[in-house]
Amino acid sequence: MNIDANKEIEIVINRFKSGDYEFTINKVSVLLKKFPNNDMLWNLKGLSLQTIGNIKESIQCFIKSLNINPKNIAAKNNLGNSYKYANQYTLALECFEECIKKDPNYTAAIVNLANLKVIINNYEDAIKLYNEVLKSNENIESVYINLAQSYQSTKDFKNSLKIIQEGIKKYPNQTKLDKLLSIQTNYLKDETHLKDMLSKIDNNLNNDQKINLFFAIGKAFEDKKDYSNSYKYYLRGNELKRKKLKFDIKEKIKLFNELKTFFENNDLKGKNISQNKRNVIFIFGLPRSGTTLVENIISSHNKVSGLGEINYLNKFFNLNFIKNDQLNVDFINNFLVHDLQKYYFDFVKIFNDKTEFITDKSLNIYWYLGFINIFFPNAKFVHCQRNPKDNCLSIFKNLFEDGQGWKYDEAELIEYYKLYEEIMNFWNEKLDQKICNIQYENLVEDSVENIKKLINFCDLDWDENCLNHHKNNMPIKTLSLNQANKPIYKTSVNSSKNFEPYLKKIFSNFN
Numbered sequence: 001m002n003i004d005a006n007k008e009i010e011i012v013i014n015r016f017k018s019g020d021y022e023f024t025i026n027k028v029s030v031l032l033k034k035f036p037n038n039d040m041l042w043n044l045k046g047l048s049l050q051t052i053g054n055i056k057e058s059i060q061c062f063i064k065s066l067n068i069n070p071k072n073i074a075a076k077n078n079l080g081n082s083y084k085y086a087n088q089y090t091l092a093l094e095c096f097e098e099c100i101k102k103d104p105n106y107t108a109a110i111v112n113l114a115n116l117k118v119i120i121n122n123y124e125d126a127i128k129l130y131n132e133v134l135k136s137n138e139n140i141e142s143v144y145i146n147l148a149q150s151y152q153s154t155k156d157f158k159n160s161l162k163i164i165q166e167g168i169k170k171y172p173n174q175t176k177l178d179k180l181l182s183i184q185t186n187y188l189k190d191e192t193h194l195k196d197m198l199s200k201i202d203n204n205l206n207n208d209q210k211i212n213l214f215f216a217i218g219k220a221f222e223d224k225k226d227y228s229n230s231y232k233y234y235l236r237g238n239e240l241k242r243k244k245l246k247f248d249i250k251e252k253i254k255l256f257n258e259l260k261t262f263f264e265n266n267d268l269k270g271k272n273i274s275q276n277k278r279n280v281i282f283i284f285g286l287p288r289s290g291t292t293l294v295e296n297i298i299s300s301h302n303k304v305s306g307l308g309e310i311n312y313l314n315k316f317f318n319l320n321f322i323k324n325d326q327l328n329v330d331f332i333n334n335f336l337v338h339d340l341q342k343y344y345f346d347f348v349k350i351f352n353d354k355t356e357f358i359t360d361k362s363l364n365i366y367w368y369l370g371f372i373n374i375f376f377p378n379a380k381f382v383h384c385q386r387n388p389k390d391n392c393l394s395i396f397k398n399l400f401e402d403g404q405g406w407k408y409d410e411a412e413l414i415e416y417y418k419l420y421e422e423i424m425n426f427w428n429e430k431l432d433q434k435i436c437n438i439q440y441e442n443l444v445e446d447s448v449e450n451i452k453k454l455i456n457f458c459d460l461d462w463d464e465n466c467l468n469h470h471k472n473n474m475p476i477k478t479l480s481l482n483q484a485n486k487p488i489y490k491t492s493v494n495s496s497k498n499f500e501p502y503l504k505k506i507f508s509n510f511n
Contacts, residue, residue, distance in 0.1 A: 012044065021048040039069035043078060050082050055319075058082045073099050077109045084116055087312050089350045092116055107133055111143060118146070120350050121308065123154050123475050141171050148180050153475040157184050173203055175212035179399065182216035187223035194220040211240045215399045222397070222498075231502040234397045238408040247405025249415050251325050255367070256423055258327040263370045263430060269377070278345060280376055281458050283361040285384035286420060287407070288394035290440035294384050295361045296469040297451055301460055305353035308475070309361050312347050316340070317368045332371075340375040357460065366420065369427045373434065380458050381431070383424065386440040388417055388510040389496040393503060410505045418509075441493050 008031060016024040028045040035041060046061030062079035065072055080095030093116060099109035114129035130147040133140060144167030151160035161184065167177045178197055187194050197217050205213065214237030221230035281304070283295050299306030321332055348358065365372060369381065385391075392414065395407050406416035428435055436457040443450045451466050465471075500507050 009041070016044060016048060021052050024048040025052075037068050039065040039072050039075065042068065043072060043075040046075070046082070047078055050078065050085070055082050055085045059086065071102075073102055073106060073109075076102075077106070077112060080109070080112060080116075084112075084119070087315055087347060089116065089120060089347070093350070105136065107137060107140065111140070111146075115146065118150060118153075120352075121475055122352075123150050126150050127154075138170070141167070141174055144171070145174070145176050145180070148177065152180065152183065155473075160184065173200065173205060173209055175200070175205065175209045175216070179212040179216045182219045185220070185223075187220040188225070191220075191224075194224075207240050207244070211237050211399065213237075214240070215397070218397060225498075227498045227502070230397075231499055235502075237399065238396060241399065242405055242408035245403055245405035245408070247412070249406060249412060249419070252416070252419060255322070255325065255327065256419060256426075259367070259370065260426060262327060262329065262332075269374070277356070279357045279378065279380070279459070280344075281357060281359045281380045281382060282365060282372065282376075283359055283382045283384065284363055284365045286386075286391055286395065286417070287363055287400065288398065289386040289391055290384040290438065290443065291361050291363060293440075293443070293469070294382060294438055294454070295359050296472050297454065297466050298382070298458060298460075299359050300465040300469045300472045301357070301455065301463045302465060303355055303460060303463075304357040304359060305351075305355040306359045306361070306472075307348060307351055307353065309363065310348070310351075311362045312344060313360075313365055313368065313372060314362050316343075317371060321368070321371065336374065344376075357458070366423055366427065369431065369435075373431060381435045382454070382457070383435050383437045384440065385424075385437060387494070387496070389503075389506055390492065390494065392417060392506045392510070393496040393499055394492075396503070396506075410503060414505060414509045444493060 008027075012024055012027045012031070015027070025045060025048045028041050028048070032038065032041050032045070042061050042065035046058040046065065049055075049058035049061060059079065059082045062075045062082060065075040066079065069075075076095050077099050080092045080099070083089070083092035083095060093113070096109045096113035096116065099106050100113065103109075110129055110133055114126045114133070117123070117126035117129065127147065127150050130143050130150065133143050134147070144163055148160045148163045148167065151157070151163065160180070164177050164181045167174060168181070171177070175197075178193070178200075181193055185193055194217065197213055197220065200213060201210070214233045218230050218232075218234035218237060221227070221233065281298060283291050283298070285291050295306050295308070298304055320335070321328055323331070366383070372379065373381075386394075392410075395413060396410065398407075400407055406412040424437075428437070436454065438450070438454060448467065452462065455462060455466055496503070496506070
């Protein structure tokens with residue numbers, strides 16, 4: 001390649017590093033016409049496509065890169081990540097392991113392998129891998145965060161505290177660590193960390209750093225029952241987060257109307273029943289509605305394994321059944337002859353759970369219940385719901401990873417909640433007795449009676465372990481970490497009253 005070509009490639013790499021992925025894709029595509037056998041360019045195009053969410057094309061690019069140069073370990077590692085994003089965990093695992101076999105010190109692949117182990121609930125291996133990385137290199141910020149989260153998920157709060165403190169000392173402006181520390185700190189008893197966080201606000205933080213810090217400070221003031229300051233910081237965090245996200249409620253309303261039209265003209269009868277003898281219990285609802293508690297209860301049963309939020313079906317339907325924000329009816333009609341259940345059970349094999357029943361807590365599958373009922377006619381649907389004021393408040397004061405903008409604006413939160421109610425009313429009418437609607441307040445008020453009804457609905461024999469759900473050793477990856485580790489308590493019922501003076505729109509919209 002000549003000097004001018006190298007300069008062009010250098011410019012493209014710099015634009016990629018600056019986050020200009022569309023430019024990178026377009027420019028690399030032009031360069032590839034001149035240099036079709038340049039494995040580095042194919043890798044760069046794949047990485048750009050991966051970053052903007054075009055996973056299918058990114059996989060093709062990485063494979064082309066590796067066909068040209070099988071020794072391109074970066075392309076192999078990137079391919080593993082794309083397979084992971086595409087729910088092809090077995091292929092992802094193979095990629096990362098091949099990278100490590102070629103270079104046992106290739107940190108990126110070791111970290112990616114550990115991240116994948118977390119996803120498939122193999123925390124023991126993940127924690128070992130993260131610790132191995134830190135022994136060889138103490139300067140990888142993300143490893144402190146991921147390792148601390150892994151310790152928290154496995155209820156090892158002593159080690160999570162140790163790692164968080166080490167990380168904060170090394171990276172004082174890495175406010176994700178402050179956010180993690182806030183989860184396991186009772187600020188009513190100790191204000192030290194709160195004072196540290198308040199002193200950081202003027203540390204020339206970027207908006208992402210401020211978002212984590214504001215939510216953590218909001219939680220600290222809430223612990224101290226200073227609801228005015230708590231709301232102030234929650235609001236600041238929400239406002240900054242909302243500005244980063246694209247979201248239009250009209251697109252969601254349009255999609256729901258298309259789903260209604262589709263299922264008013266098509267039946268929901270089950271088809272293509274797989275021969276797999278395992279039973280799936282789908283647990284869903286809005287975030288912070290009690291889904292983690294309910295999964296913990298059911299998965300405490302000796303015949304049940306809890307898989308957590310695997311989101312396989314959400315990803316599948318979003319990638320295949322939705323095109324340009326519209327229902328892809330042609331694809332759906334062609335796909336209805338397939339056995340999605342077989343694909344699903346092939347996917348969950350990597351979790352290595354052998355019980356007769358599994359729980360799948362993929363929250364917003366309420367969008368696709370009709371399709372799931374077609375492909376999983378014997379599945380159980382457990383819908384968790386909560387007092388709307390408490391539910392909306394709990395969403396408002398938490399920071400999520402999914403990029404859904406409606407969670408960070410009070411008016412949009414109300415509008416989405418009402419749409420969700422409309423969706424569930426539709427499915428309850430269409431699916432009749434197939435959905436078990438669990439009201440959080442009833443569950444905590446009369447836990448024994450409601451847990452027995454829930455277990456009976458799932459076609460399970462009674463197991464006393466379900467009353468001791470807080471002793472369940474299932475890893476918890478969600479924001480409900482602290483609550484799910486405790487016996488059922490009632491203090492979160494009507495907790496929204498503490499914020500009534502501030503969340504006036506929510507209180508005026510819900511009685």
